[in-house]
Amino acid sequence: MRNQYLCLFITTLLFVVSCKKETPAPLSPPKSTATFTLVGSGAICSNTTVLGEYIIGVPLDSTNKVIVQVNVTAPGTYIVTTSDTYGMRFSDTGIFVNTGIQGITLKASGTPGYTGNIFIYFAAGASSCSFTIPVNTAPPPGHGSDNDHMLFGNPGRAAMVPDSINNFLLRKTQYALSYSRDRGIPNWVSWHLYGPDLGTTPRQDDFRPDNTLPAGWYQVPANAYSGSGFDRGHNTPSADRTSSVEANSATFLMTNMIPQAPYHNQQTWARMEDSLRRLVTAGFELYIIMGAYGSGGTGNNGFATTIHGGKVTVPASIWKIAVVIPNGDNDKSRVDEAIRIIAVNIPNTVSVNTNWKNYRVSVDAIETATGYDLLDLLPASMQSVLEARVDGI
Ligand code: MN
Ligand code: MN
Numbered sequence: 001m002r003n004q005y006l007c008l009f010i011t012t013l014l015f016v017v018s019c020k021k022e023t024p025a026p027l028s029p030p031k032s033t034a035t036f037t038l039v040g041s042g043a044i045c046s047n048t049t050v051l052g053e054y055i056i057g058v059p060l061d062s063t064n065k066v067i068v069q070v071n072v073t074a075p076g077t078y079i080v081t082t083s084d085t086y087g088m089r090f091s092d093t094g095i096f097v098n099t100g101i102q103g104i105t106l107k108a109s110g111t112p113g114y115t116g117n118i119f120i121y122f123a124a125g126a127s128s129c130s131f132t133i134p135v136n137t138a139p140p141p142g143h144g145s146d147n148d149h150m151l152f153g154n155p156g157r158a159a160m161v162p163d164s165i166n167n168f169l170l171r172k173t174q175y176a177l178s179y180s181r182d183r184g185i186p187n188w189v190s191w192h193l194y195g196p197d198l199g200t201t202p203r204q205d206d207f208r209p210d211n212t213l214p215a216g217w218y219q220v221p222a223n224a225y226s227g228s229g230f231d232r233g234h235n236t237p238s239a240d241r242t243s244s245v246e247a248n249s250a251t252f253l254m255t256n257m258i259p260q261a262p263y264h265n266q267q268t269w270a271r272m273e274d275s276l277r278r279l280v281t282a283g284f285e286l287y288i289i290m291g292a293y294g295s296g297g298t299g300n301n302g303f304a305t306t307i308h309g310g311k312v313t314v315p316a317s318i319w320k321i322a323v324v325i326p327n328g329d330n331d332k333s334r335v336d337e338a339i340r341i342i343a344v345n346i347p348n349t350v351s352v353n354t355n356w357k358n359y360r361v362s363v364d365a366i367e368t369a370t371g372y373d374l375l376d377l378l379p380a381s382m383q384s385v386l387e388a389r390v391d392g393i
Contacts, residue, residue: 034076034096038122039069040129048131052108055138056115057160057171060088064108066131070124072096080106082122087113087161088133090120113160113169115150137171146331147192149176152287152323155188155372162214170212174250175236179213184220184312185258188291188372189235193280194327199243207232210255220254224308229301233260233318235290237273258292259307259314261299263350269318272344272356276322285331287323293370297348319345319366321374335378335386342391345369363387 039046045068052064075098081091090106112118112135121130137148149171158169158178166180167187175191209219225232235256241247250256260269276286294316296305304314321343325334344359345366346352353359363374364387375383 032074032076034072034078035074035125036070036072036078036096037125037127038129039071039101040127043129045069045129045131047103049103050131050133054088054112054133054135056112056135056169058138059111060108062107066090066106066108066120066133067103068106068129068131069101069103070096071101072099075099078104078124080104080122080124082106082120084110085120086118086135086159087111088118088120090122111160113164114157115154116157146329147194147285149191149287151192151332152378153374153376154178155190155289155291155370155374155376158187168214170210170255172250172253174241174247175256177235177255179255180313181213181217182313183295184218184224184308185292185315186235186255187293188289189256190287190289191236191240192285192287193240193276194285195280197241197243197247198277198280201242201245201248203238204245204249204252206249207252207254207257210253213255218311220257220308220312222254224254224312225257225259227301228259228304228307229262229299230259230297230304230307230314231262231265231299232257233265233269236288239273239277258318259297259299259304259312259348260318261297261348261350261352264318264346264348264352267354268346268352268356268359271354272320275356276342279322279324283327284324285327286325287331288320289374290318290320291366291370291372292318292348298350300350315348317345317347317369319343319361319370321363321366323375332377335382337382337385339386340391340393341386341389360391362390 047069049067075096077095079093082089087110089109092104092106115135115137118133118135119130120133156167158167160169166182168179170177170179175189177189178187180187207222209221234251236251238251241251292315295313296316297314306313324340328334343361343363344356345361346359367374
């Protein structure tokens with residue numbers, strides 16, 4: 001038996017070797033390398049055509065292409081490739097037969113990791129230029145096309161690429177968030193809230209690690225906050241997602257939690273969450289962003305900067321903004337200077353007042369504290385009016 005296999009192996013080997021021998025030689029010697037420059041002005045490539053659809057998190061395919069112009073001064077082979085930008089790369093290889101200005105088609109690879117207008121920069125020959133790829137977000141299932149959780153922006157430009165370790169974008173059906181691997185908590189969580197989100201599903205209480213984080217990242221376990229003196233404080237509240245068991249359960253992922261001072265969480269914060277849900281019941285839809293920054297809070301066991309052996313940071317302050325608009329479609333176009341934006345910033349301590357309204361601030365104040373440009377997809381003129389105002393209703 002063994003000899004039979006050996007024979008088969010040798011026969012196969014001979015076949016492979018003989019196959020290799022039969023490989024025909026190239027019909028013509030390799031062409032020399034072409035000389036060419038990119039055609040552009042002001043660092044922007046001229047006459048660029050972007051083909052295909054670009055959606056964050058959706059792998060690029062053969063429909064994703066960009067045509068750029070080159071000026072060939074000597075025919076020959078060419079290889080052009082852009083740098084890897086937010087998960088995307090564009091490249092092409094081939095032979096220029098003629099000299100002069102002509103278009104080449106760069107094929108895309110990778111998966112867009114960031115939403116917005118992305119500048120793809122590259123250099124070829126003696127010149128360089130860049131082109132813009134508009135990357136969009138897919139609407140979350142169950143929400144209409146204009147109810148995206150990040151409709152008004154992506155604070156700090158969180159990216160869905162593994163090297164964005166402390167500003168990693170996670171997009172879930174129920175919310176979107178920027179996660180910090182080293183802090184073990186989100187920087188912010190953003191979600192749309194409207195009538196269909198509110199149902200009768202009971203609280204699932206299935207706290208659990210988030211296994212959608214990049215491979216090798218520490219997954220904060222469900223019991224990480226035990227005995228710490230801090231609550232597992234939801235960002236997107238359980239009670240904001242009661243349309244189904246799946247929707248409610250999604251809020252119990254540990255990537256949606258921060259160590260929150262119990263009185264802060266159970267009194268001040270809970271009352272604000274209730275107030276916002278009452279606005280939904282009254283006919284409004286809300287775009288909410290909750291975030292936490294700094295380190296060091298005071299829970300039931302006193303002051304701490306971290307818990308769980310240093311793997312989870314206790315934030316110093318917790319903020320929230322809610323853009324409030326009447327129910328309807330085309331939400332971004334319905335924002336005007338008269339709409340209500342409710343914003344608070346509350347220190348993470350047990351000695352806070354139960355009345356969340358005492359902590360109202362402008363969006364500008366939160367931008368100053370965090371360094372984010374919040375609501376940056378609204379026109380700048382509208383931001384300057386809306387973000388300076390402190391809600392007083
Ligand atoms: Mn809407
Ligand atoms: Mn802003």
